[in-house]
Amino acid sequence: MAAERERRRDAGRTRQxxxxxxxxxxxxxxxxxxxxxxIAEDAGVNVALISRYFTSKEGLFKACLDTAFxxxxxxxxxxxxNDVAAVLxxxxxxxxxxxxxxxxxLLLLRTSGDERIDEMRRGVLRAVSERLAxxxxxxxxVLRAEVxxxxxxxxxxMRSSLQVQPLATATEQELLAPLTDLVEGLMGQPMTRRRPAx
Amino acid sequence: MAAERERRRDAGRTRQxxxxxxxxxxxxxxxxxxxxxxIAEDAGVNVALISRYFTSKEGLFKACLDTAFxxxxxxxxxxxxNDVAAVLxxxxxxxxxxxxxxxxxLLLLRTSGDERIDEMRRGVLRAVSERLAxxxxxxxxVLRAEVxxxxxxxxxxMRSSLQVQPLATATEQELLAPLTDLVEGLMGQPMTRRRPAx
DNA sequence: GTTACAAGTCAGCGCACGTTTACTACTGTT
DNA sequence: AACAGTAGTAAACGTGCGCTGACTTGTAAC
Numbered sequence: 001m002a003a004e005r006e007r008r009r010d011a012g013r014t015r016q017x018x019x020x021x022x023x024x025x026x027x028x029x030x031x032x033x034x035x036x037x038x039i040a041e042d043a044g045v046n047v048a049l050i051s052r053y054f055t056s057k058e059g060l061f062k063a064c065l066d067t068a069f070x071x072x073x074x075x076x077x078x079x080x081x082n083d084v085a086a087v088l089x090x091x092x093x094x095x096x097x098x099x100x101x102x103x104x105x106l107l108l109l110r111t112s113g114d115e116r117i118d119e120m121r122r123g124v125l126r127a128v129s130e131r132l133a134x135x136x137x138x139x140x141x142v143l144r145a146e147v148x149x150x151x152x153x154x155x156x157x158m159r160s161s162l163q164v165q166p167l168a169t170a171t172e173q174e175l176l177a178p179l180t181d182l183v184e185g186l187m188g189q190p191m192t193r194r195r196p197a198x
Numbered sequence: 199m200a201a202e203r204e205r206r207r208d209a210g211r212t213r214q215x216x217x218x219x220x221x222x223x224x225x226x227x228x229x230x231x232x233x234x235x236x237i238a239e240d241a242g243v244n245v246a247l248i249s250r251y252f253t254s255k256e257g258l259f260k261a262c263l264d265t266a267f268x269x270x271x272x273x274x275x276x277x278x279x280n281d282v283a284a285v286l287x288x289x290x291x292x293x294x295x296x297x298x299x300x301x302x303x304l305l306l307l308r309t310s311g312d313e314r315i316d317e318m319r320r321g322v323l324r325a326v327s328e329r330l331a332x333x334x335x336x337x338x339x340v341l342r343a344e345v346x347x348x349x350x351x352x353x354x355x356m357r358s359s360l361q362v363q364p365l366a367t368a369t370e371q372e373l374l375a376p377l378t379d380l381v382e383g384l385m386g387q388p389m390t391r392r393r394p395a396x
Numbered sequence: 397g398t399t400a401c402a403a404g405t406c407a408g409c410g411c412a413c414g415t416t417t418a419c420t421a422c423t424g425t426t
Numbered sequence: 427a428a429c430a431g432t433a434g435t436a437a438a439c440g441t442g443c444g445c446t447g448a449c450t451t452g453t454a455a456c
Contacts, residue, residue, distance in 0.1 A: 185383015
């Protein structure tokens with residue numbers, strides 16, 4: 001209850017504000033296209049604060065990635081085999097705090113030009129894929145899980161920057177059936193899975 | 199047979215050279231990250247020639263998109279229902295002129311910041327999806343076709359800029375089975391397709 | 397009320413980018 | 427051989443970017 005009244009100057013709050021608007025910009029426009037002046041204006045503060053709180057534009061981007069990674073890992077850990085499609089649908093088109101949820105996914109495929117960041121990204125994608133692959137014990141499972149993940153990222157892309165209809169405005173419910181079929185087709189009961197390569 | 203010997207100065211050839219190296223750069227790095235000086239150096243010519251032959255960087259990008267669009271449309275027109283997965287696998291990981299084939303796909307999701315170009319992009323994606331959707335007459339078919347397309351684009355992304363293993367180095371043969379299952383699951387025999395939403 | 401420090405602002409630096417202008421060199425024609 | 431026209435070059439211009447250092451203002455402690 002202490003100090004809960006609004007302060008006109010609050011470092012923690014502005015830092016958080018910067019994180020959120022930056023995350024939104026980076027996810028929608030990509031790293032290179034987003035300028036620090038845009039971000040500062042969105043947050044309603046001066047540009048210099050970005051350098052102060054996050055060292056640099058790249059530092060801010062990395063901070064955005066960190067929060068996104070944490071979210072995604074949490075999602076992945078709590079997902080059970082039967083859940084996969086529903087969790088993906090929720091993340092892509094979940095209603096409650098949309099479109100914040102999808103932003104995390106989009107950050108995964110926005111490159112900053114920094115090799116260390118790309119390495120982090122690969123790490124997260126790989127971890128999520130392997131978690132997904134645990135659903136089956138198949139040696140090909142990781143590859144198939146990565147295809148599921150790739151599909152999810154692709155859908156997120158088409159909905160955000162490309163805005164291809166009708167996918168762009170499909171609801172969570174409308175996405176659930178196709179995603180279920182996709183996951184089922186790729187990781188569920190064997191169809192072509194067990195047959196030898198032609 | 200006329201004038202087939204190599205000329206040291208050949209406008210048509212340099213123009214073509216610029217188109218090819220630009221397409222590669224744009225596909226790999228995106229529009230904003232690629233500089234005209236990079237492109238000119240790759241082509242081994244002076245920067246000013248980009249302005250001369252394509253008016254501007256954006257003009258060059260648009261020219262790249264035009265060639266990619268033509269290729270993709272041609273692919274789409276010649277695809278039969280049973281072919282879909284094979285054509286996609288070939289485009290993603292086709293051996294003969296790889297990785298040129300995949301570049302066309304990647305250009306579809308690289309944004310230039312120009313709204314007219316984005317409109318073109320949406321148009322092509324939409325056309326390809328509708329063509330894909332003709333496989334079935336289902337009203338939901340376009341949505342499902344777009345999911346197939348999104349998956350394809352996502353895979354291309356993971357192979358190029360993200361380089362997530364094992365997807366990044368999977369061969370055409372290795373991709374064929376998962377893609378077949380994906381297409382089958384989404385557009386083939388009804389599984390959850392006909393059952394009402396939960 | 398005064399003081400000290402943190403929060404926030406302002407103006408500008410340096411650099412890399414896309415583009416342009418003035419120039420040089422090659423090539424086919426007569 | 428001289429010319430004309432085009433292919434290609436060199437250098438610089440203007441702009442917008444990320445970032446910085448000196449400054450101002452709010453806030454909490456005494």
